[in-house]
Amino acid sequence: MENFWQACSAQLEQELTPQQFSAWIKPLTPLDYSEGKLRITAPNRFKLDWVKTQFASRITELAIQFWDDQIDVQFILDPRLNVARKPSHDLPATVDIGTSPDEVRSPEEVRPTTIIETPKRDQSRINNALTFDSFVTGKANQLARAAAIQVANNPGVSYNPLFLYGGVGLGKTHLIHAIGNQILIDNPNAKIRYIHAEQYVRDVVTAYQRKGFDEFKRYYHSLDLLLIDDIQFFAGKNRTQEEFFYAFEALIAAKKQIIITSDTYPKQITGMDDRLISRFDSGLTVAIEPPELEMRVAILLKKAKQEGVVFSDDVAFFVAKHLRSNVRELEGALRKILAYSRFHGKDITIDVVKEALKDLLSVQNRQISVENIQKTVADFFNMKVADMYSKRRPANIARPRQIAMYLAKELTQKSLPEIGELFGGRDHTTVLHAVRKITADRSKNPECNHELHVLEQTLKG
């Protein structure tokens, strides 16, 4: 058991950030192992719950690899440690603010009262690893990046608010931290705050409970830069929206910069007050799209290099061709590949990648089939699936069919003739025409782009 824990800890140390490792893995202790059952203790309920949701499956995976057998890994509270500790130790160690919901939050994130302090770099919650330099640019995000740089160079002047939207894991959070970092370099005394919308809602609730709205307002209204992530979480939260409205008006009037991200464009956010929606759209609204193949390859090569590993182009292309949805998924795949190759002492080849990612690849292959695309597109446009194969050509059928062909080319490995065959035996030139037409429409027409974006997100689950 001790040997396993040593190997497992060493492995997780490679895969996680130092902060994550010391906050969540270091405090764990293996308790006992017998008959395929391994028990690991955590020092408090908070860590226990977090480890169970975030790391249990990876630790189980490593245990199965280590013993080459089915292992039941159980996480339990260590009663001895629990009694010995004072309650304040129940909070996690201080770590960088998460760049995604997957990442750990600092203790202040759990205790909203501490926000009322001078926000120098620490209090700004800006993650200094997320910079423009570490952000890979491609067609999918070049507009958003250009806007972000413009805002970082002229905060409060050029585009206010800057509203960035796009699907999960596409780099919205990264980009807004990059703006924060840039502004802090130019002006280290700038009063900056990055906050996830869920945390803002919790802060409003705390202010409400403590009758502390004056303090809350004083703090938010005095910022130079407010970065608010995933604003769709405000949906249906009227008091939060009202408070945010006041903060918004105060900051814009004082020419202080506001940057907002969301999973969709302003008018599409449901449960949001109209006056807020119209204000979101009053500066510049830019989309971040899912990365195209070349960009996915560039991201993989860059991130592998950051890990000190050289990926061959073949391997990077293989991974990028199979994992198309978002950058977070690419990062996860890269971590798995590195862990697998280190654990088994194997070089990174396409075969090793196939083995390391076999679960992920089989899910991808299962999810995105041409049939699945035809059904999803037909449902979306409220038409019969049979019309995907029929010879009928009215515009209300022909266009969704072209969209389905385009998605089949984008999201599956099928060739043009194979796709034509699956669309009622059409010629490959018909498919090519559809792909070109929808590609052109997408680049010119934001509504078309949005429809496709929604369909892609639906198909990728």
Ligand SMILES: Nc1ncnc2c1ncn2[C@@H]1O[C@H](COP(=O)(O)OP(=O)(O)OP(=O)(O)O)[C@@H](O)[C@H]1O
């Ligand atoms: N263009 C990029 N170059 C380098 N890394 C990127 C890029 N885009 C995203 N990432 C990385 O991918 C991960 C996910 O990105 P991020 O958290 O910014 O996504 P998001 O759009 O905010 O997603 P969500 O809506 O789920 O919060 C992060 O680790 C981020 O650094």
